[in-house]
Amino acid sequence: xxxxxxxxxxxxxxxxxxxxxxxxxxxxxxxxxxxxxxxxxxxxxxxxxxxxxxxxxxxxxxxxxxxxxxxxxxxxxxxxxxxxxxxxxxxxxxxxxxxxxxxxxxxxxxxxxxxxxxxxxxxxxxxxxxxxxxxxxxxxxxxxxxxxxxxxxxxxxxxxxxxxxxxxxxxxxxxxxxxxxxxxxxxxxxxxxxxxxxxxxxxxxxxxxxxxxxxxxxxxxxxxxxxxxxxxxxxxxxxxxxxxxxxxxxxxxxxxxxxxxxxxxxxxxxxxxxxxxxxxxxxxxxxxxxxxxxxxxxxxxxxxxxxxxxxxxxxxxxxxxxxxxxxxxxxxxxxxxxxxxxxxxxxxxxxxxxxxxxxxxxxxxxxxxxxxxxxxxxxxxxxxxxxxxxxxxxxxxxxxxxxxxxxxxxxxxxxxxxxxxxxxxxxxxxxxxxxxxxxxxxxxxxxxxxxxxxxxxxxxxxxxxxxxxxxxxxxxxxxxxxxxxxxxxxxxxxxxxxxxxxxxxxxxxxxxxxxxxxxxxxxxxxxxxxxxxxxxxxxxxxxxxxxxxxxxxxxxx
Numbered sequence: 001x002x003x004x005x006x007x008x009x010x011x012x013x014x015x016x017x018x019x020x021x022x023x024x025x026x027x028x029x030x031x032x033x034x035x036x037x038x039x040x041x042x043x044x045x046x047x048x049x050x051x052x053x054x055x056x057x058x059x060x061x062x063x064x065x066x067x068x069x070x071x072x073x074x075x076x077x078x079x080x081x082x083x084x085x086x087x088x089x090x091x092x093x094x095x096x097x098x099x100x101x102x103x104x105x106x107x108x109x110x111x112x113x114x115x116x117x118x119x120x121x122x123x124x125x126x127x128x129x130x131x132x133x134x135x136x137x138x139x140x141x142x143x144x145x146x147x148x149x150x151x152x153x154x155x156x157x158x159x160x161x162x163x164x165x166x167x168x169x170x171x172x173x174x175x176x177x178x179x180x181x182x183x184x185x186x187x188x189x190x191x192x193x194x195x196x197x198x199x200x201x202x203x204x205x206x207x208x209x210x211x212x213x214x215x216x217x218x219x220x221x222x223x224x225x226x227x228x229x230x231x232x233x234x235x236x237x238x239x240x241x242x243x244x245x246x247x248x249x250x251x252x253x254x255x256x257x258x259x260x261x262x263x264x265x266x267x268x269x270x271x272x273x274x275x276x277x278x279x280x281x282x283x284x285x286x287x288x289x290x291x292x293x294x295x296x297x298x299x300x301x302x303x304x305x306x307x308x309x310x311x312x313x314x315x316x317x318x319x320x321x322x323x324x325x326x327x328x329x330x331x332x333x334x335x336x337x338x339x340x341x342x343x344x345x346x347x348x349x350x351x352x353x354x355x356x357x358x359x360x361x362x363x364x365x366x367x368x369x370x371x372x373x374x375x376x377x378x379x380x381x382x383x384x385x386x387x388x389x390x391x392x393x394x395x396x397x398x399x400x401x402x403x404x405x406x407x408x409x410x411x412x413x414x415x416x417x418x419x420x421x422x423x424x425x426x427x428x429x430x431x432x433x434x435x436x437x438x439x440x441x442x443x444x445x446x447x448x449x450x451x452x453x454x455x456x457x458x459x460x461x462x463x464x465x466x467x468x469x470x471x472x473x474x475x476x477x478x479x480x481x482x483x484x485x486x487x488x489x490x491x492x493x494x495x496x497x498x499x500x501x502x503x504x505x506x507x508x509x510x511x512x513x514x515x516x517x518x519x520x521x522x523x524x525x526x527x528x529x530x531x532x533x534x535x536x537x538x539x540x541x542x543x544x545x546x547x548x549x550x551x552x553x554x555x556x557x
Contacts, residue, residue: 005032005212007533008232008250009257010219010266012037013087014519015506016257017197018127018526021143021204023534024211031210032248033202034217034234037083040090040198047330048187048194048341054091055472060084061091064261064410071393071415073465079410080472081259085215086198088259089519092472094194094341096146096186098124099514099521100179100348100357101546110511111481113492115528118541123527124520126539130186136544137176143200144523145190149344153312155382156345159364160184161439163347167557169549174348178547179515180358182347188519189341192334197523220404222254222270222502223247224286229254229270229502253501253533257526260474260508264293264397265408267478267489272499281402287498291487295479296395297513298412299361299471301387302424302464304431305368307445308380314342314367315380342366347434348515351388351426353556356548359389360427361516362434368448370469381448384435386427387471389515392417397477414468424468425460473518475507493532505529 007023009016012035024031037060040046044053045060054060056078064079082088101117108116125139131147134140151157163182164170171178175186188195205211219234231249256263267273271286273293278285308315317326317337330338342365348358368381395413400406415421428450435444446452450463481488483497490509496502507522514521531538549555 002231002247002249003032004249004251005030006250006252007255008032008034008248009255010034010232011087011257011259011262011506012085012198012202012213012215013082013257013259013506014089014197014522015526015529017086017200017202018523019255019257019505019530020211020213021201022527022530024205024208027208027210029210031212033211033213034219034232035085035213035215036218036237037085038215040085040196043327043331045084045090046193047327047338048094048189048192049326049330049338051091051093051341054084055080062261064407067409067411069412069414071413071465072468077470079261079470079474081261085202086196089188089196090194090198092519093343093517094187094189095343095363095517096175096188096520097516098175098524099516102357103512103514107480107511111485111488111492112511113482114538115480115492117546118543119538120524120528121542121544122539123524127523127527135176136542137173143204144188144197145195145200146186147189148184148186149340151184151344153366155308155312155366155443156364158439158443159384160345162434162437165437165439166434168347168349177545180348180350180547180549183345185343185346185363187341187343189339192330192339218404219266220245220269222256222266222272224270224272224499227286227498228500250501253503255503255505255533257506259506260296260477261397261408261410263504263506263508264477265399267292267496267504268399269402269404272496277398281399283402287496289489289496289498291479291489293397293477294394294487295476296397296410296412296474297391297476298414299387299389299473299513300391300414300424300468301385301471302428302467302469303370303383303449304386304428304435305381305383305448306435307368307448308382308443309445310443311380312366313380313382314369315377318377349430350549350552350556351423351430353552353554356552358515359423360430361387361389362431382443384431385471386431388420388423388427390513392419394476412470415464421461421464424464425457428460471517473513475510475513475518478504478508479511480509481511494529503529503533
């Protein structure tokens with residue numbers, strides 16, 4: 001028995017929940033949202049400070065892993081992707097960074113017409129409710145709530161002041177007119193609770209009769225007939241075999257929002273991708289699109305850790321008893337240390353002269369610990385997560401087999417370009433300089449990692465090869481571009497080139513990676529794509545001015 005909907009959305013993640021909300025606003029549109037994972041009701045998801053738990057949970061994470069990465073000494077890296085309502089917005093670090101305006105100007109020159117800074121700013125505003133109120137840059141009545149941390153720990157403010165002392169600007173709003181310099185970081189938190197797209201966009205509209213949400217569903221392929229996507233084949237995750245397979249038909253469109261790993265894999269399983277590769281797997285070719293799965297990009301980072309003289313770091317809160325007290329307070333009041341992601345301040349700097357906008361991001365954390373929580377703190381300390389923002393290295397996502405149950409192969413090709421080594425070495429040295437400023441003197445007590453003895457290029461490279469980690473920002477594998485671009489996968493209206501009635505809307509369609517965390521621009525993408533899919537006139541552009549450092553051609557700061 002086949003059910004029929006106007007729209008079928010595959011993936012209830014950062015983009016899919018947005019689309020389910022916007023496409024079902026018109027009661028005439030019957031919308032089906034399919035999600036492989038299940039409920040996000042766990043307090044470990046909803047409590048911001050517990051972020052490392054769902055990120056490493058087999059229940060909420062797909063558990064992807066890279067192929068051995070030669071540039072990182074052959075290591076395989078964990079690639080956490082949300083397998084739960086809200087997708088990766090339910091397991092991420094909740095840092096809200098839009099990216100620099102020049103990122104979107106670059107998108108426009110890369111073939112994504114209508115996606116320049118002036119075009120996307122109104123959609124960032126439409127999505128957001130900022131706790132401190134809206135302005136020309138920030139939203140005040142959108143579903144996605146953002147807020148600043150309390151900066152109760154003096155280390156957060158000391159880090160911002162150290163940036164100023166080192167000669168960098170201080171910004172009152174890193175998501176506003178000035179995205180360069182040091183300042184407070186926004187987080188997607190509302191009244192102490194993680195504000196995923198499931199909480200922001202999906203749950204408020206679950207009562208709509210024209211919206212059908214099904215969890216625990218594995219979509220196996222898009223059905224393409226006569227050059228048009230007509231529906232999807234799917235099955236409940238708990239069942240196996242052809243007898244459990246079901247079909248849903250789409251009158252207007254099928255939209256893939258399965259993410260930078262899942263969406264290209266689904267396209268290839270549906271016969272859309274590099275023809276020779278598909279034929280080699282025995283898959284019929286519905287559309288030969290060689291760009292599917294290519295152009296994979298990410299942010300890499302390392303942790304520069306420093307000991308702390310004063311017992312004011314999160315190390316004091318690492319015992320089971322302390323965590324229990326924090327969790328109990330959060331359950332009762334939704335405040336305290338449980339209500340923050342702990343990334344309350346940070347910075348964006350340029351690695352050298354001649355770069356027009358920041359290419360290094362620093363997340364400050366008042367603890368010396370790994371992001372995923374797998375390595376525990378051993379003493380009081382603090383750290384900066386130091387990462388480059390526009391790596392030249394690119395990789396791919398490819399099918400392992402024609403079986404939808406097999407995980408795809410993921411190869412980022414990290415550190416394959418010489419300029420990436422140059423940029424990360426600069427990031428390490430510049431961060432050391434920041435931590436050496438007078439504002440940090442009352443706290444700094446010797447470098448823990450990599451250690452003061454790591455100085456020359458060769459020693460730094462050895463450290464980076466061993467310690468670099470993903471910032472978990474994969475994108476670009478179904479990139480947006482001109483319809484006559486043979487490597488573009490979708491056009492600027494998010495339509496898959498060569499197949500009617502099929503869209504891709506998620507971080508995979510970014511032509512190039514943005515300069516910061518990817519959740520905010522992914523939500524913006526979905527907001528704008530909804531208007532394109534519905535045939536609505538896009539919001540009026542707003543070419544709001546933005547800061548570019550004077551003398552950037554000849555000065556690093």
